[in-house]
Amino acid sequence: MSGMVGTTAGREGPAGDLRLANLTKRFGAVTAVDDLSLTVPQGSFFALLGPSGCGKTTTLRMIAGLEEPTGGQVLLGERDVTRLRPYKRPVNTVFQSYALFPHLDVFENVAFGLRRRGIRSVDDEVMGMLALVQLDDHGHRRPAQLSGGQQQRVALARALVNRPQVLLLDEPLGALDLTLRRRMQLELKRIQAEVGSTFVHVTHDQEEAMTMADTVAVLNVGRIEQLGAPADLYEYPATAFVANFLGQSNLLTGEASGGGGNEVAVSAHGRRFSVPAGRARVDRGPVHLGVRPEKLHLVDSADQVPAGCQHVAGVVTDAAYVGVSTQYLLRTGWGGELTAFVANSGATGPLPVGARAVAYWDPRHAFLLSREPGDAHLSTPARNEPVGTPS
Amino acid sequence: MISRWLVDRWVTGVALLVLGYLLLPIAVVAALSFNRPSSRLSYDFAEFTLDNWRNPCATSDMCDAVLRSVQIGFIATVLATVLGTLMAFALARHRFRGRSAINVLIFLPMATPELVMGTSLLALFVSAGVPQGFWSIVVAHVTFCVSFVVVTVRARLAGMDSRLEEAAMDLYASEWQTFRRVTLPLALPGIVAAALLAFSLSFDDFIVTNFNAGTTVTFPMYVWGAAQRGIPPQVNVVGTAMFVLALLLVLATTLRGRRTRRTS
Numbered sequence: 001m002s003g004m005v006g007t008t009a010g011r012e013g014p015a016g017d018l019r020l021a022n023l024t025k026r027f028g029a030v031t032a033v034d035d036l037s038l039t040v041p042q043g044s045f046f047a048l049l050g051p052s053g054c055g056k057t058t059t060l061r062m063i064a065g066l067e068e069p070t071g072g073q074v075l076l077g078e079r080d081v082t083r084l085r086p087y088k089r090p091v092n093t094v095f096q097s098y099a100l101f102p103h104l105d106v107f108e109n110v111a112f113g114l115r116r117r118g119i120r121s122v123d124d125e126v127m128g129m130l131a132l133v134q135l136d137d138h139g140h141r142r143p144a145q146l147s148g149g150q151q152q153r154v155a156l157a158r159a160l161v162n163r164p165q166v167l168l169l170d171e172p173l174g175a176l177d178l179t180l181r182r183r184m185q186l187e188l189k190r191i192q193a194e195v196g197s198t199f200v201h202v203t204h205d206q207e208e209a210m211t212m213a214d215t216v217a218v219l220n221v222g223r224i225e226q227l228g229a230p231a232d233l234y235e236y237p238a239t240a241f242v243a244n245f246l247g248q249s250n251l252l253t254g255e256a257s258g259g260g261g262n263e264v265a266v267s268a269h270g271r272r273f274s275v276p277a278g279r280a281r282v283d284r285g286p287v288h289l290g291v292r293p294e295k296l297h298l299v300d301s302a303d304q305v306p307a308g309c310q311h312v313a314g315v316v317t318d319a320a321y322v323g324v325s326t327q328y329l330l331r332t333g334w335g336g337e338l339t340a341f342v343a344n345s346g347a348t349g350p351l352p353v354g355a356r357a358v359a360y361w362d363p364r365h366a367f368l369l370s371r372e373p374g375d376a377h378l379s380t381p382a383r384n385e386p387v388g389t390p391s
Numbered sequence: 392m393i394s395r396w397l398v399d400r401w402v403t404g405v406a407l408l409v410l411g412y413l414l415l416p417i418a419v420v421a422a423l424s425f426n427r428p429s430s431r432l433s434y435d436f437a438e439f440t441l442d443n444w445r446n447p448c449a450t451s452d453m454c455d456a457v458l459r460s461v462q463i464g465f466i467a468t469v470l471a472t473v474l475g476t477l478m479a480f481a482l483a484r485h486r487f488r489g490r491s492a493i494n495v496l497i498f499l500p501m502a503t504p505e506l507v508m509g510t511s512l513l514a515l516f517v518s519a520g521v522p523q524g525f526w527s528i529v530v531a532h533v534t535f536c537v538s539f540v541v542v543t544v545r546a547r548l549a550g551m552d553s554r555l556e557e558a559a560m561d562l563y564a565s566e567w568q569t570f571r572r573v574t575l576p577l578a579l580p581g582i583v584a585a586a587l588l589a590f591s592l593s594f595d596d597f598i599v600t601n602f603n604a605g606t607t608v609t610f611p612m613y614v615w616g617a618a619q620r621g622i623p624p625q626v627n628v629v630g631t632a633m634f635v636l637a638l639l640l641v642l643a644t645t646l647r648g649r650r651t652r653r654t655s
Contacts, residue, residue, distance in 0.1 A: 066557050086560040099558035103576045112572075113562035158562065 016077020017042050018063070018166050018198055023072035025058050032058040034222035036072070040166075040215070045192050045199045047213035049206060051245065055222040056202045057096075060168050063200065064093045076165055087116070092159035093168040097175075098151045100143035106130070106154050107139035113162040129161040132191060149180045156188070160195060169201040173208065185212055206246045210234065218242050234292075236367050238281060243290050243369065250296065250338045251288040256368060258284045264368060269334040273310050273363070280368035288369040295365040296340035298328060298348075298357045311360035314338065316351050326350060330359055417634055424627035443624045447632075450623045456613035457629055463525065463609065464593040467532035471593075472586045474533070475540025476578075482541065483548035500538040508535060509602035516603060523605025531603045532596060536589035543588060547581025587640070594633075 018040040025033040033055040040046040048056040061067035063074055065086035073082045081089050092113065101109050107126055114122040130136045133153035143151055152172055159167055169188075173181045189212055192199050203209050209216045210230035217227040218241070226238040233246055243249035254268025264280040266273045266289050273289055280287075305311045317337070318329035323344070328351065330338040340359055342348070351357055427440040448454035481487075482494060500508065512531050521527055555577070559569040597611040604612060614626055 064561055066561070085565075086557070087563045087565055091561075093558070093561045095554055095558060097552070097554060099552065099554040101555060101558070101573060103573075112559070112564070116563040116565075116568055116572075162562070 050219035471536035479544035
């Protein structure tokens with residue numbers, strides 16, 4: 001049986017990136033994945049980030065072979081695996097629900113893939129892998145006797161023991177509590193560095209994606225909104241969706257009127273602002289002027305604003321103390337709302353609700369996004385919008 | 392204090408009463424298996440003896456009937472379990488035309504009075520020219536056992552996570568290996584339960600069998616016939632033995648379940 005499963009390809013096979021080319025999946029009239037193309041370099045930690053229903057799990061299932069694409073290709077190196085059965089791909093999955101075999105003990109769960117490929121002496125590899133996930137003394141337990149975190153590690157060991165070219169992780173940390181999730185995130189990073197496989201991690205948790213992945217692709221309704229390193233995505237988002245899905249953003253609705261040289265002039269709510277040309281996705285037409293809440297600084301009056309900074313005046317309508325910082329809500333003169341995170345470093349005293357305040361920012365921290373004409377509702381992110389926090 | 396004591400124990404008391412009610416007939420049968428009756432038609436406990444147990448086949452035609460019932464039960468169980476399991480898989484795993492109709496039809500043999508089933512099978516066999524006897528009984532038993540097997544196995548499959556099979560395929564198991572290593576072991580308790588159910592249904596069926604047996608005599612038919620002219624005490628031996636066998640099976644499964652839970 002082992003002959004039909006490319007054992008060598010999975011172990012020391014040729015170097016190969018994972019490439020998705022125009023991958024499309026339709027369920028009836030619904031397009032789950034829409035003409036998706038991307039390359040995941042070999043050995044990298046790649047995150048597919050998006051809200052539920054954005055097509056990220058469907059993409060993962062197509063890479064695993066559990067779902068057949070309507071169109072497009074899945075390539076591993078030069079090899080087209082689009083039509084291969086799941087058991088013929090050097091790809092393994094850690095399922096969201098772990099899907100451990102309840103009738104087998106931990107050892108046999110981990111040994112399952114090796115045995116199916118006809119490998120006889122599995123003890124060393126299985127025990128080594130169990131040691132890697134720190135479960136070497138749990139080999140004879142049944143999955144039902146393990147905690148959630150332990151089950152998660154068994155699922156990981158069961159996939160990794162096969163030394164897959166690509167390891168797929170389908171929200172594997174979703175069922176764990178916050179502290180355990182943090183620990184597992186670090187552990188996953190460590191293990192990935194140790195085994196060197198390509199990891200493709202699907203998640204809706206932007207913090208998880210940013211802490212773990214080298215590259216993040218933000219998916220929305222079956223399409224990639226933006227792809228890049230976590231810091232690039234956060235500091236210079238490409239679309240309003242990314243700006244608000246990855247952390248929070250204050251987006252002011254305005255019109256860009258081009259401008260000479262290094263600056264793009266923007267008029268918004270009767271005020272004039274400018275953004276460095278290098279931080280503008282467009283230089284004329286309807287735009288969103290974006291500033292991250294932690295990049296906004298609050299002072300009492302306009303004459304305290306440092307030179308070169310731009311500002312908006314308003315009234316504090318809410319102040320939420322969250323330990324490391326205080327989150328202020330500022331109502332502006334035109335009725336919009338700005339969110340500002342001020343670090344509780346002790347440099348400035350707390351501002352009471354009802355106080356007049358001026359919010360200023362360095363234009364080099366602002367960004368300019370194109371806006372569909374008439375699409376202004378994003379300018380004031382609601383306070384309780386679950387941006388940045390997984391539901 | 393007395394009332395408190397009563398309140399604490401009344402559930403146990405009622406449970407014991409119900410259990411006693413259920414087990415009393417079996418206790419009587421077990422007691423009578425050790426009886427040396429004073430006359431053929433007497434059911435009184437006259438004298439303790441082990442003769443009936445030492446010599447269960449004293450009335451030879453009874454043992455023939457028991458053997459025949461076991462054979463029929465075995466063949467019918469195998470056929471019904473195989474057919475019913477395949478059907479349960481089809482119903483639980485696949486979408487096809489007529490699936491919901493089959494889901495309803497499968498309950499019909501269970502809901503049909505045995506009398507109706509017996510007469511209609513008789514009419515069928517006679518009009519089709521099928522000789523009455525051993526094999527017509529087997530066919531009749533398979534007919535009503537299949538429904539019970541389908542329902543039992545399907546319930547087990549419905550509770551099974553289909554992602555386990557995806558996980559197996561993801562871990563290099565071909566379709567056949569997935570079935571052999573994951574699906575079958577997980578469905579097995581349901582299949583075994585269904586087989587045991589089918590056997591006990593077949594073994595003690597009287598009504599349907601009576602219509603389709605021709606001159607063949609199964610154990611229930613033998614007991615019925617014997618009741619007219621005095622039941623030989625060996626019948627009680629067979630009854631008690633069947634009960635003890637079933638009890639041992641249940642105990643063994645329970646103990647095994649408990650041990651695997653403890654050791655693993």
